[in-house]
Amino acid sequence: MRVPNAEMLALCDALEAAQQRIAELEAREKRTLKVCEGNMELWDRLITELENRKPVAPESWKLVPIVPTDEMMCAARRADDVHHDTIYEAMIAAAPALENE
Known part of the structure; x- marks a missing residue:
């Protein structure tokens, strides 16, 4: 089967355009991956921190x-008076402290 020259030129142009688009998309993908890798490093540092x-x-x-x-609970039961604020203060005083407190 013989393809007319005009059709052959059109096919070549379409092929060239498709190859150019593929190259553009591959370049964009590489840039996107580079940005994502940079963001992953940032996320890793933030999570660690x-x-x-x-x-x-x-x-x-x-x-x-x-x-x-x-x-x-023992501190609440031992509180000297039955007022809620006294019981609350006794419970807070008996609460375990954090290392940096």
């Missing part, structure tokens, strides 16, 4: 367990 941070309570605050410890 966050994992190594110790929780810090604002001044006059204390971080306490969600569920009171046995020591906290």
